[in-house]
Amino acid sequence: xxxxxxxxxxxxxxxxxxxxxxxxxxxxxxxxxxxxxxxxxxxxxxxxxxxxxxxxxxxxxxxxxxxxxxxxxxxxxxxxxxxxxxxxxxxxxxxxxxxxxxxxxxxxxxxxxxxxxxxxxxxx
Amino acid sequence: xxxxxxxxxxxxxxxxxxxxxxxxxxxxxxxxxxxxxxxxxxxxxxxxxxxxxxxxxxxxxxxxxxxxxxxxxxxxxxxxxxxxxxxxxxxxxxxxxxxxxxxxxxxxxxxxxxxxxxxxxxxxxxxxxxxxxxxxxxxxxxxxxxxxxxxxxxxxxxxxxxxxxxxxxxxxxxxxxxxxxxxxxxxxxxxxxxxxxxxxxxxxxxxxxxxxxxxxxxxxxxxxxxxxxxxxxxxxxxxxxxxxxxxxxxxxxxxxxxxxxxxxxxxxxxxxxxxxxxxxxxxxxxxxxxxxxxxxxxxxxxxxxxxxxxxxxxxxxxxxxxxxxxxxxxxxxxxxxxxxxxxxxxxxxxxxxxxxxxxxxxxxxxxxxxxxxxxxxxxxxxxxxxxxxxxxxxxxxxxxxxxxxxxxxxxxxxxxxxxxxxxxxxxxxxxxxxxxxxxxxxxxxxxxxxxxxxxxxxxxxxxxxx
Numbered sequence: 001x002x003x004x005x006x007x008x009x010x011x012x013x014x015x016x017x018x019x020x021x022x023x024x025x026x027x028x029x030x031x032x033x034x035x036x037x038x039x040x041x042x043x044x045x046x047x048x049x050x051x052x053x054x055x056x057x058x059x060x061x062x063x064x065x066x067x068x069x070x071x072x073x074x075x076x077x078x079x080x081x082x083x084x085x086x087x088x089x090x091x092x093x094x095x096x097x098x099x100x101x102x103x104x105x106x107x108x109x110x111x112x113x114x115x116x117x118x119x120x121x122x123x124x
Numbered sequence: 125x126x127x128x129x130x131x132x133x134x135x136x137x138x139x140x141x142x143x144x145x146x147x148x149x150x151x152x153x154x155x156x157x158x159x160x161x162x163x164x165x166x167x168x169x170x171x172x173x174x175x176x177x178x179x180x181x182x183x184x185x186x187x188x189x190x191x192x193x194x195x196x197x198x199x200x201x202x203x204x205x206x207x208x209x210x211x212x213x214x215x216x217x218x219x220x221x222x223x224x225x226x227x228x229x230x231x232x233x234x235x236x237x238x239x240x241x242x243x244x245x246x247x248x249x250x251x252x253x254x255x256x257x258x259x260x261x262x263x264x265x266x267x268x269x270x271x272x273x274x275x276x277x278x279x280x281x282x283x284x285x286x287x288x289x290x291x292x293x294x295x296x297x298x299x300x301x302x303x304x305x306x307x308x309x310x311x312x313x314x315x316x317x318x319x320x321x322x323x324x325x326x327x328x329x330x331x332x333x334x335x336x337x338x339x340x341x342x343x344x345x346x347x348x349x350x351x352x353x354x355x356x357x358x359x360x361x362x363x364x365x366x367x368x369x370x371x372x373x374x375x376x377x378x379x380x381x382x383x384x385x386x387x388x389x390x391x392x393x394x395x396x397x398x399x400x401x402x403x404x405x406x407x408x409x410x411x412x413x414x415x416x417x418x419x420x421x422x423x424x425x426x427x428x429x430x431x432x433x434x435x436x437x438x439x440x441x442x443x444x445x446x447x448x449x450x451x452x453x454x455x456x457x458x459x460x461x462x463x464x465x466x467x468x469x470x471x472x473x474x475x476x477x478x479x480x481x482x483x484x485x486x487x488x489x490x491x492x493x494x495x496x497x498x499x500x501x502x503x504x505x506x507x508x509x510x511x512x513x514x515x516x517x518x519x520x521x522x523x524x525x526x527x528x529x530x531x532x533x534x535x536x537x538x539x540x541x542x543x544x545x546x547x548x549x550x551x552x553x554x555x556x557x558x559x560x561x562x563x564x565x566x567x568x569x570x571x572x573x574x575x576x577x578x579x580x581x582x583x584x585x586x587x588x589x590x
Contacts, residue, residue, distance in 0.1 A: 066475040074471050077456045082468050089465070090472055096435035097480065103432050103487050111485030112492060113339055121365050 044084050051091035059098060063090050126155040131295045132587050135352040138298055139197040142189060149189070149200030153182035153244050156202045160246060160296040163590055167277070168269040169290040171207040173247040174214055178202065181244040188242070197355045199242030204291045204300040207248040208255060208334035209343075211235055218334045219251035219284070221267045222452060222460045232332025233367070234301060234343055234360045241359045246297050250287030253461050255308060257336040257445040258453075259469035261521050265462050270517050274588040275317060276552050279514040282311035282525075288346045289316035294590055299347035299356055305337045305441055306536045307529065309344050313544040314509030314557025319574065319584060320346040321353035324565050325539025326371035327378060328357070329364030337444040338369065340437070340536055349584050350545055350574035354381050357567065381568035381575065384420050388573055390560075391426030391502035396531050397511035407548030407556035408508040414580050415506070421576070426502055429494045434533035436484035436491075443481045446473035492538050492564075499563035504573045507531060509557030513550040531561055541567040545574045546583040555583075 040046040052060055067087050071078070078086070130138075130147070141147035157175050164170045185200035205211065208218050210228035217224045231239065238245070250268040252260060263270035263280040271286035273279040274294035281289040285302030289312030292300050302309045304322045313320025321344045328343040335341060345356035361378035364370045392412055400408065416423040452458055453470035461467055498505070515524040535542050540561055547558035558577065562570040578584050 066472075069475060070471045074456065077459060078468070078471075082464075085464070086468050086472060089468075090475075093435075096432065097439070100432040100435045100439065100483065100487065101480070103436075103483070105483070105486050105490075109486045110489055111482055112488035113485050 042084070044081060044088060048084050048088035048091060051088055055091060055094055059094050063087065063094060066090060125158055126151060128295060128587070131155060131159060132348070133298075134348045135197065135201055135298050135355055136349070138201055139199070142200045143194050145189065149182045149185040149244065150179065152200065153178050153202050153246070156246055156297055160291075163294055164247075164291075164296060167272045167274060167290045167294055168250055168266070169271060169287045169294065169296060170204070171217055171219070171248040171250045171268050171287065172214055174211070174245050177213070178244050178246050181239070181242075185242050185244065195242040196359070198238065198359055200244060201242075201298045202244040202246045203238065204247050204249045204288065204297045205235060205245060206251050206285055206288050206300070206302050208251060208303060209235055209248075209301065210332035211245065211248065214248065216248070217267055218254055219266050219268070220253035220461055222457045224267055228332065230332060233329035233364050235332065237360050237362070238301075243359075249285070249291055249300055249302075252283035252286055253463065253466060254449065255284040255303060255305060255334065255336045257305075257441075257449060258458060258461060258463075258466040258473075260463040261465045262463055263515075263517055263519070263521070265466055267462065272517065273315060273514050273554065274590060275554055276514070278517060279552065279554060280315070280517050280519070282307075282315040282514065284308040285312050285320075285346065289313060289318065289320075292316065292318045292346050292348065293588060295587065299345055299352055301343060301360075302346045303333065303341060303343050304536065305340045305342070306437065307532050309342075309346060310509055310532065310542055310544045310557070310559055313346055314559070315514040315555065317546040317555030317557075317583070317586065317588075318346055318348060319350050319353055319543065319545045319578075320344065321350070321357060321567070321571065322535070322542045323357055323361065323378070323567050324371075324541045326369050327361045327376050327565075327567065329362070329367040329370055331364050331366035335448045337441040338448070339444060340441055340539070342536075342539070350543060350571050350578055353543065354571045354575070375565060378567055381571035384572055384576070387420050387422050388504065388569065388576065389422045389424070389502040390415060390573060391424050391498075391505045393428060393505050393507040393531060394425045395427045396507040398528055400508060400511040401513065401550065403550030404508050404511055404513060404556050407550060408558065411547040411558045411577065411581075412506070415577060418576060418580065424502065426498065426505055428505075428530050428534060429491070429498070431491065432487065433491055433537055434528065434530060436487045437533045437537035439476055439480055439484040440488070440537070442473040443476050446470055446476070488537055491534065495534060495538050495540065496563065499566070503566065503569045504560045504562045505531065506558065506560050506573070508547075509544040509559040513552070513554035513556060531559070535561045538564065540564055541570050543570045543574045545578055546586070547577070547581065548583055
């Protein structure tokens with residue numbers, strides 16, 4: 001029934017930053033992924049490449065932007081294999097995220113978790 | 125040392141014998157402790173045993189009961205608590221090496237309530253590191269190693285309440301406390317052939333429990349029977365101002381599942397599992413037939429609404445988890461987790477946008493209404509707990525345990541109550557579970573459905589050879 005197979009142990013790892021995608025230069029969004037992703041050598045790299053190849057150019061650019069943000073912040077803590085793994089997992093989970101974003105919502109559809117005014121129990 | 129026959133009795137049966145002074149809480153506790161010392165390490169079931177506390181509580185219980193002060197059905201009953209519940213005086217390691225020496229100077233509300241009911245804490249149950257909050261690919265994603273399935277030790281218990289499943293399945297305690305954010309009570313209960321209840325969100329206080337997902341974490345009992353789950357939930361439910369997700373007392377307090385006064389309308393889910401293993405399908409089909417024969421059941425087919433529920437639920441968990449473990453992630457100490465995915469998952473979760481998070485929350489509110497409408501047609505929905513039996517201990521779970529799980533996603537996203545009870549066995553001698561999911565606050569109905577099924581079958585009485 002669902003095209004997207006969610007792994008309960010991965011939850012939504014790698015879900016994308018839609019709003020920040022807007023600040024990317026158009027050239028970056030349109031850049032083919034093959035120019036930014038090295039040719040795959042290991043099985044993990046091949047899986048990452050295959051997962052990226054299934055995505056639209058916009059989605060690929062979004063993944064690259066997020067991956068680069070992770071590497072910028074935490075790159076010194078990550079091995080080359082971990083970096084490839086991150087790109088793979090994020091690419092694999094992107095499809096589900098995009099599906100979620102297309103769900104029809106009206107302006108008045110409120111979030112399930114809303115703010116409530118607070119007053120301590122038992123206080124007058 | 126009491127015989128295994130006694131150690132596998134239900135809470136209800138143990139309580140009756142204790143109340144009639146046919147069974148000593150001290151002897152019962154000593155016997156469970158001895159069995160836990162012997163089999164616990166073999167199964168990687170416990171994070172910590174608490175023998176001093178257990179024997180002290182058992183002696184108090186025995187003395188009180190002897191003097192005619194029987195507090196209730198859990199008085200003198202030994203149990204284990206998942207190692208994400210704070211217990212004063214003992215480490216609470218959250219299943220994760222970075223927190224191995226963590227201590228709290230107070231008891232979690234659930235522990236306090238069980239203490240007040242006279243229950244006896246035998247130990248802290250092993251668990252998947254951080255309840256799987258950073259993601260994991262292997263059963264070994266635990267500071268205490270992969271928990272082994274009592275039915276076949278080449279196989280896993282499932283997680284994240286892995287030790288709780290092993291402990292109850294192996295007869296190391298009368299019941300255990302587990303937690304579920306998504307699947308962590310239902311899956312180990314199904315894999316270990318026990319009964320596990322995930323209460324309605326907000327019914328059981330999380331104060332003193334590790335937070336993974338503030339809006340999705342639930343605490344519930346894992347036991348031999350649905351009736352036992354009912355007894356435990358009566359004790360641990362109730363409002364707690366220290367948990368912002370706690371329901372008001374009138375809703376939080378669980379009065380227990382009474383006898384059925386009218387037939388239960390059970391909707392068999394037609395679109396839950398995409399591919400069900402033949403051995404599971406055989407057991408689940410037999411379970412459905414058994415239920416349909418009952419005069420107390422009106423059976424029909426129902427379908428879950430279609431939508432991006434699972435990914436939206438995943439977004440919520442990921443973002444809340446990234447916030448809950450922000451210091452662990454940003455310090456780089458996630459590298460000390462066992463699992464390769466756990467070491468990097470937090471970094472990815474931090475990249476989810478606020479816009480996507482709020483979108484998921486808006487979808488959630490729509491789904492809540494859709495599910496409430498579905499429950500106008502039926503009292504509970506039912507399906508196999510999992511489409512497969514337990515996975516092998518060393519399996520890559522990305523390959524062995526990855527499939528769409530709409531009712532798991534929906535049920536947890538909406539905070540709905542659910543229970544898993546054993547409904548047969550599949551290949552390799554491994555149990556198969558049957559789950560019932562109900563409307564918000566209809567915990568009693570899922571217990572009634574499970575109890576009815578257990579009254580028709582004897583799967584819940586089976587014991588592994590250990």
